[in-house]
Amino acid sequence: MTERKLTIDFEEYTSAAEMEPQDRALVERATHALAGSYSPYSRFRVGAALLLENGTVVIGSNQENNSYPAGLCAERTAMFAAGANYPGVAFDTLAIVASHEGKILEDPATPCGICRQVMAEYQTKGGKPLKVILAGSRKIYKFSRVDDLLPLIFDSLKA
Numbered sequence: 474m475t476e477r478k479l480t481i482d483f484e485e486y487t488s489a490a491e492m493e494p495q496d497r498a499l500v501e502r503a504t505h506a507l508a509g510s511y512s513p514y515s516r517f518r519v520g521a522a523l524l525l526e527n528g529t530v531v532i533g534s535n536q537e538n539n540s541y542p543a544g545l546c547a548e549r550t551a552m553f554a555a556g557a558n559y560p561g562v563a564f565d566t567l568a569i570v571a572s573h574e575g576k577i578l579e580d581p582a583t584p585c586g587i588c589r590q591v592m593a594e595y596q597t598k599g600g601k602p603l604k605v606i607l608a609g610s611r612k613i614y615k616f617s618r619v620d621d622l623l624p625l626i627f628d629s630l631k632a
């Protein structure tokens with residue numbers, strides 16, 4: 474038996490002002506995307522902004538439904554819209570922001586497992602690392618690839 478450890482790497486910023494202008498702009502787009510959230514059940518808004526390698530930004534927000542499982546997370550709303558509208562264009566960076574009762578969360582909201590799996594597959598499809606920014610009002614995390622959010626990614630195509 475060999476004991477192994479996995480480490481994950483990410484950057485932490487105390488405000489968007491510390492970030493590169495392109496990342497800061499993407500966090501702003503994700504913040505604006507909060508307005509499109511349809512979340513009467515959870516009252517938890519999530520906004521996502523996805524920068525494609527061609528410079529296009531596709532936004533998404535969580536969309537809920539009275540039939541609860543029918544709802545969709547902000548991240549997947551953005552990724553599926555980008556996949557459908559810009560087939561063949563790789564994803565570069567995904568920024569995510571969340572608010573509750575009108576207040577942006579202080580700590581970054583971290584994406585659900587299903588969204589991480591979807592990010593992983595689009596990263597593979599795009600053939601380059603997909604960066605992920607999780608922005609809170611007090612702290613911002615930046616991951617340089619999805620692998621750091623989803624270690625040991627499932628990928629049956631790799632086999």
Ligand code: THU
Binds near residue numbers: 534535545584585
């Ligand atoms: N939600 C997202 O949009 N992204 C996530 O990664 C986790 C959760 C949404 C789903 C639901 O509309 C609300 O947040 C509360 O769970």
